Amino acid sequence: MKVRTSYMLSHDIDWFAEIACMKMHFASNGSIIPITMEVQELRSMQRKVAEMPEVFLEDELIINESYLTFVVNRQREIYNNYLRSKIINDDQTRSLLQEREYVFDREWYLSSFKSFAKKGFISCDWDNELQQYIWVARPKSHEELQIALPPLTDNFICKNVELFRAIGLAKIVIWCLKNNSK
């Protein structure tokens, strides 16, 4: 049985794929997974990843700080809109909320992505506003992982070429596209 569209739209699914020998983790964030997958296949892959040991330490990871800054600014803007909204209509509540300010919980935000990066994956998140996957955390060095993952399709690569450019894989992606189009 294939993973149903309704399920994909209502869940933040962890799925995995391979491109040019790089193992990738994707957090779907309620978007459609671009590769067709059987439920059983997805679950078995998730289980295998869960059982994998962490091979990198915290300081052996690279965090996409520029994307994180973008997220923090966007979050602050959303939160300020919330404070300005017509619903918070009394000054006392507004000042109470303003005192709290927006606190971006960096650890909470990164924890899931870091856990996959520690296992050797390039961990990416689906950005609903930008409508593309962005890498969030990855290991500094490459580790050959003993896990078979489905290769990504050309269609996915075309849509997310920025992701691969950002993680320094643009050349490989272009090479893949050229070779596949022949």
Place this chain on the structure above:
Amino acid sequence: MKRGIGTKIVSINHVKLEQRVIERANKIKCDVDAKFEVINKKPQWQDYVPVVSACQSNRKKRIFYGETGILTAKKTERLLKRVLVRALGPIGEISTRTHCKFPIGHCAEPHAANNLLKVQQTLASLNQIYFSESRRPRTGEVIPPCENCITVFNNVIS
């Protein structure tokens, strides 16, 4: 009329609503992560929900939660169903009246409102329901409401 409903108006504690939705999102994350980190046993994978929301009516202090998921017309409370269908179209389909790509009734907000309406059936209007900002359990991010939710709920944080 049920006791306590219809006459008394309670003030909405937005600070509490905000705290509670953060706690709820954190709990969901912890529960999912706990299943993932089972040691010496086969880990049971559970996917996160993308968004969680909380709401409260101006009649009672009780807070209700909702998570993104499928809402069927059969399980939708009468008032919510009427407003959703009138404003957006059939529940479960993509609305042709907005640009929202999510199916009608699919978001965390209608789920929270539906859970509230199951208990507080005498509410006359959805305008009596106030929402917290929505949160994503995986990252703790604040998620702005979609166009459908802004259209239907007057008191959604937009």
